[in-house]
Amino acid sequence: MAPIDLKEIQEKLSTHFRPWQRSFRFWVRAADIYTGYKVFQVRVSFEKDVQKQEAMWEGQHELAAEKIYSMCSDLGGFFLKVAQIIGKPDLAPAAWVRRLVTLCDQAPATPSDIIRLVLERELGGNVDDFFDNFEADPLGSASIAQVHRARLRGDKRDVVVKIQHPGVQDLMMTDIRNLQAFALYMQKTDIKFDLFSITKEMEKQIGYEFNFLREADAMERIRRFLYGNNKKSPVLVPRVMQNMVTRRVLVMEYVDGIPILKLGDEIARRGVNPGGKIAAAAKRNILKSLTLAYGQMILKSGFFHADPHPGNILICRDNDPIRASESFRELGIDTLSKCEDEQKEMLRLAGTMFDTKLPPGVMMLQPFAEESSIKKIAVQAFPEELFSVLRTVHLLRGLSVGLGINYSCAEQWRPIAEEALYLAGRLNVSDKDRKSKVHRGGFLRRIFRRD
Secondary structure (H helix, E strand, O other), rough: OOOOOOHHHHHHHHHHHHHHHHHHHHHHHHHHHHHHHHHHHHOOOOOOOHHHHHHHHHHHHHHHHHHHHHHHHHOEEEEEEEEHHHOOOOOOOOOHHHHHHHHHEEEOOHHHHHHHHHHHHHHOOOHHEEEEEOOOOOEEEOEEEEEEEEOOOOOOEEEEEEEEOHHHHHHHHHHHHHHHHHHHHHHHHHHOOOOOHHHHHHHHHHHHHHHOOOOHHHHHHHHHHHHOOOOOOOOOOOOEEEEEEEEEEEEEOOOOOEEEHHEEEEEHHHOOOOHHHHHHHHHHHHHHHHHHHHHHHHHHHHHOOOOHHHHHHHEOOOOOOHHHHHHHHHHHHHEEOOOOOHHHHHHHHHHHHHOOOOOOOOOOOOOOOOOOOHHHHHEEEEOOHHHHHHHHHHHHHHHHOOOOOOOOOOHHHHHHHHHHHHOOOOOOOOOOOHHHHHHHHHHHHHHHOOO
């Protein structure tokens, strides 16, 4: 009779029940955060003093921020991406931003011995066969993978090796299905927005992220487009080492840069006032280059990188009326409005969703406040394929606000969009008067205009 391997049985049981345990942990914490806010809303309604109300809200946000941070940090996986989305200064309360921004590149790292095993299995050889040097400590660790600096064998160039965390795909699929259920509940009770369609698109997009072969192809495609479309590309896209890519490992050239969230510290280190005109000009040039690249990708190519969160952006060290309602229908966005000034609110909603610039005097969007256009106009259906554009603009706005520059990507993208519309036959103008008519206004100009 063969001996019973109790350890193997224990591991199989742990693997089998892990999704259930993880789901339970999520729902307990999500319910605690949600009910905390609902109870607080009742309590704060009895306070009539506005200043005291604001102080109470700040305290509640601080408490919730700690709970959200703890949940995202402990569970990891997909919830690290959730933290990237909600922990942005233009959308979330300041207390959330201060706490969640630290999760950007600080996901728990997989131990180096396991990383080496994954690398050797994927590349089909010993690590020393491929690299003269491989740094054990990662440059950063995110929800799906971590990156290490290395030097190719017999080569003077440094590279970055991106390695997928073992078992992360199953965990993240469990996470996103829990989030979909939570989104369905929220849109039926508190938020008049089609959150479920967004989470479905997130499921599809994140599924792509586990295939690094696909990512390598996308990098090369974007690189060729940007370098072919400009005399000088507005952004630098790392080269992929084509013979060193698998589904779980991606090797690319190393780019020496400064994380965008540390730009202020770098500016101060160089003896420049981070709040002065020189720093503001530098930040504006960075946003100009970044949004120009995205404008070209989205509006000319239609193929773009839809994850411009701070952890993915480095500043190289060597580089100092068409009515809104009709437009929404054309895009497949189904809305329901009972407000008196529907057109004005439609324009406000369009600006909220598709422009990075905040209205005058507004420091942070409050999408779920009573006066918000999202509260006045219910979004009953939102096309899944538009989610990547929405998320990209959303993240670009966060970068803009985080750098202290109120920048409009819509104003910059307008001529690119109008040219694309003209070439698609959407702007019926002759070659002779194309320039004057196109620049007097078009579809995107109206939908992005703020009255």
